[in-house]
Amino acid sequence: MVLDDISLAVKPGEVVVVSGPSGCGKSTVLRCINGLEQIQGGRILLDGAVVDGASKDIAAVRAKLGMVFQSYELFPHLTVIENVTLAPTVVLRRPKGEVESEALELLDRVGLKDRAGDYPRQLSGGQKQRVAIARALAMKPEIMLLDEITAALDPEMVHEVLDVILDLAREGKTMIIVTHEMGFARAVADRMVFVDGGAIVEEGPPDEFFDNPKTERARKFLHTFEYESVR
Amino acid sequence: MDLLGLLGLDVLFKGANALRLLGGLWVAVRISLISVAASIVGGMLFGIFMTWKNPVARVVSRIYLEIVRIMPQLVLLFIVFFGGTRALGLNIDAELSAIIVFSFWGIGEMGDLVRGALESIPVHQYEAAEALGLDRAQMYRHVVIPQAVRRLIPMSINLVTRMIKTTSLVMMIGVVEVLKVGQQIIEANRMTSPNAVFGIYGTIFLLYFLACWPISKLGERLERKWAS
Numbered sequence: 001m002v003l004d005d006i007s008l009a010v011k012p013g014e015v016v017v018v019s020g021p022s023g024c025g026k027s028t029v030l031r032c033i034n035g036l037e038q039i040q041g042g043r044i045l046l047d048g049a050v051v052d053g054a055s056k057d058i059a060a061v062r063a064k065l066g067m068v069f070q071s072y073e074l075f076p077h078l079t080v081i082e083n084v085t086l087a088p089t090v091v092l093r094r095p096k097g098e099v100e101s102e103a104l105e106l107l108d109r110v111g112l113k114d115r116a117g118d119y120p121r122q123l124s125g126g127q128k129q130r131v132a133i134a135r136a137l138a139m140k141p142e143i144m145l146l147d148e149i150t151a152a153l154d155p156e157m158v159h160e161v162l163d164v165i166l167d168l169a170r171e172g173k174t175m176i177i178v179t180h181e182m183g184f185a186r187a188v189a190d191r192m193v194f195v196d197g198g199a200i201v202e203e204g205p206p207d208e209f210f211d212n213p214k215t216e217r218a219r220k221f222l223h224t225f226e227y228e229s230v231r
Numbered sequence: 232m233d234l235l236g237l238l239g240l241d242v243l244f245k246g247a248n249a250l251r252l253l254g255g256l257w258v259a260v261r262i263s264l265i266s267v268a269a270s271i272v273g274g275m276l277f278g279i280f281m282t283w284k285n286p287v288a289r290v291v292s293r294i295y296l297e298i299v300r301i302m303p304q305l306v307l308l309f310i311v312f313f314g315g316t317r318a319l320g321l322n323i324d325a326e327l328s329a330i331i332v333f334s335f336w337g338i339g340e341m342g343d344l345v346r347g348a349l350e351s352i353p354v355h356q357y358e359a360a361e362a363l364g365l366d367r368a369q370m371y372r373h374v375v376i377p378q379a380v381r382r383l384i385p386m387s388i389n390l391v392t393r394m395i396k397t398t399s400l401v402m403m404i405g406v407v408e409v410l411k412v413g414q415q416i417i418e419a420n421r422m423t424s425p426n427a428v429f430g431i432y433g434t435i436f437l438l439y440f441l442a443c444w445p446i447s448k449l450g451e452r453l454e455r456k457w458a459s
Contacts (some may be wrong), residue, residue: 036358063364073359077377077457087363090373139363 003198010143013172017179017189017206018091021221025198026178030145033176034065047142064089066136070148070157072128074120074135080107080194081116084135092139099138106134110164126157144168144175151180162188182225186210194218239430242420246423252431257436259398262329262408263442269330270337277338278345292342293381299339299358306334312404329401333394344386348379381457388450392443409435 002025018026031037035053042050084103107113110130150158162184191210194202202218213219235241243249310327315321342446360370400409413431
């Protein structure tokens with residue numbers, strides 16, 4: 001069992017950051033929420049309705065959840081703007097012109113309006129990830145699920161991506177964020193959730209979590225981000 | 232002897248020889264076209280079938296593919312044309328036999344290429360499509376198949392040209408295609424134009440080139456277009 005006895009409620013407008021050591025199951029939490037991972041027990045509710053990855057209606061549920069992956073996963077055969085407009089035109093069957101102008105606004109927002117006609121392979125990692133964020137936002141999701149979206153990026157590109165997310169948080173977007181960027185987590189989170197061994201070990205406001213972790217495991221985990229001076 | 236005679240090209244201008252050769256080429260191209268069309272449609276379906284995890288599906292496709300790979304096309308032609316007539320009492324004409332064998336071969340090989348193309352698409356691409364709310368049909372239509380086709384083009388172009396070239400075998404079961412017509416012309420003019428053997432086979436070489444070259448070029452263009 002990867003996850004055990006996880007109970008997590010997210011309020012509208014809340015930003016929850018999930019962190020924990022590698023392999024602790026934090027990505028699995030996100031993947032369960034939008035039905036990419038089958039659950040053996042328990043329930044996931046979205047607006048009071050059950051999320052079931054095996055059901056036929058899962059596509060409609062997923063349309064309300066915007067997911068961004070660690071490895072961007074843009075569609076390589078489509079241009080930047082086509083990546084953004086695909087789901088709204090195909091899934092929501094909205095008119096192309098309207099979707100396109102919205103897509104351009106979104107691309108403008110992530111600073112990539114001038115790259116609309118390019119293919120993903122012409123972009124840097126950070127740019128790709130910003131397109132992936134725009135692609136998820138184009139579905140006007142109620143909740144954004146971000147799965148270690150900066151883990152594959154060079155350090156100098158991390159900021160340009162996280163700035164976009166900070167902007168979304170300011171706007172009041174509901175988000176569940178899995179990340180190893182502790183500075184970012186502290187800045188963006190309304191609540192920290194610390195997962196270890198497939199269970200929630202500790203949760204609370206970020207200042208409390210970072211300054212006075214209650215559990216030994218959280219303390220140990222936070223300690224791995226610090227270095228002892230040699231002088 | 233003038234230059235045309237020396238190269239054995241003079242026979243081309245005797246009677247309807249040039250037209251007959253082109254007619255023979257058309258027979259070869261017709262067999263290829265029908266078989267290639269069957270291979271593309273059948274290969275798509277067989278390729279998807281090969282990605283099933285069902286053990287029976289696996290064994291069936293494995294055996295089919297091994298037969299296609301191991302059996303020389305000539306043996307397959309003989310089995311269907313001669314063997315089919317004797318053992319099963321089927322009276323299929325030579326051209327239809329050729330089409331059956333070439334389609335059987337093409338569907339197997341094309342299926343394996345389709346399977347490879349489908350399996351080379353990372354799981355994450357499927358997940359990204361699913362996460363955006365695309366259903367299965369939409370995912371295949373907009374994300375999986377367009378990418379698979381792009382990976383498929385170079386290998387399938389190679390298969391198609393191989394199929395066209397291999398039609399030269401069908402004269403062995405009595406189909407009068409371009410090579411057979413060429414032999415007939417050479418035989419008929421052995422005394423008057425002994426050099427026809429060079430001229431005719433040289434012309435046939437050119438004809439095969441003209442049939443395959445545009446296909447290779449098209450493949451190259453598509454590859455470049457999708458790579459840039």
